[in-house]
Amino acid sequence: MSFFRRKRLFTILLSLVILVGLIGFTIRDREELSSVEEFIQDTVGSFQNVFLRPVYYVVGVVNSIDEMKNVYEENRVLKENLSTYQQKLYEIQELTKENEEFRALLDKTETITDYRPIQATVIARSPEDWFEQITLNRGKQHGVEKDMAVITANGMIGKIQSTAQFSSTVLLLNGFDRSNRISVNVDLPETDNDARGFILGYDAERQQLLLEFTDSYEDIPLEATVFSSGLGGVFPKGLEIGSIEEVTTDQYGLTQIAYVKPSADVENLNHVIIVDRTLTTRDEIVEGESE
Structure with a gap:
């Protein structure tokens, strides 16, 4: 082995010894670093x-x-x-x-014991009279006729205006005028008699029906119930229409009138009852049961 090789080997060994010494020196626990x-x-x-x-x-x-x-x-x-x-x-x-x-x-x-109820569902509102007319899914084939009263559980909403075979159109109370007036009675709790009058139309601004009394009455209470009288042969007797909101006189001060809040909500209708005004007699009931 030549001198240079020995010297190189010695240098490597010495470097390894120094490195190991440094590693050992650095890994021991000390307070200060070099x-x-x-x-x-x-x-x-x-x-x-x-x-x-x-x-x-x-x-x-x-x-x-x-x-x-x-x-x-x-x-x-x-x-x-x-x-x-x-x-x-x-x-x-x-x-x-x-x-x-x-x-x-x-x-x-x-x-409703004296009249035949016909269940019906609202299927449309007339576009030209959106708030005044609705269409039902019952017509002539179901026994529906013109001028039959239409009600909900809360009260009367109008009458049949026209009929087809399987549908019919209802004129709502807010579309009534003098040509579609309703004969009504007003419940007077303090007396044995009822006040009488006619529903003659609808006040759109107040959203109430206009009632005109046939006579002048004293002490008509507010919230008194207004119901159909049955006179005239169009609407059955006893159908609730609304309640008295205000009692006053016409513009001339001659006729006593009242504003009536409808009992039924005519703007939110889904299911209704058409009231067949033909009285169902006891003989007809017995005959129907025997068949």
Whole structure:
């Protein structure tokens, strides 16, 4: 072995010994670092501060974007669930309302003993008279005739204006005028008699019916019930129409009039009853049962 090779091998061995010594010296517990160690630590710290901070910033931005995507997706799912919940809640409310309406109509049907009730459903409103006419899914084939009264569980809403074979048109109370007047009685609790008059039209501004009395009456109470008298042969007797809101006189001070709040809501109609004014006699009932 040549001299240079021996020298190289010796140098390597000496370097390994020094390195091992330095490693052992640096890993032992000490309170202070050497100058070389401090220099290395400061250099590494500066390197991390300069080069790693942008990396951490980019990683933070990427994580924030991922979190925003997750929040957006969760928000979208929550909105879909909320929309579905609201739709189900609306359907439940509508079904509950319809069920209550059917129950009220059934109770009303059972109270009509002298007339044949015809159940009907509103299928349309006339475009030219949106608030004055409705179309029902019952017509001549179901026994519906012109001028039959139409009611809900709350009260009278109008009369049959025209009929087809399987449908009919109803003129609502807010479309009535003097040519469609209704003979009515007003309940007077303090007396044995009722006040009499006619429904002659509808005050659109007040959204109330106009009642004209045939005589002058004293002490007509507010909220007194107005119902059909049965006179004239058009409307059956005893159908509730509304209640007295105000009693006054006409513009000339000669005729006593009253404003009547309709009992039924003519703007929200789904199911109604057509009242067949033909009286059902006991003989007809017995005959029908025998058949």
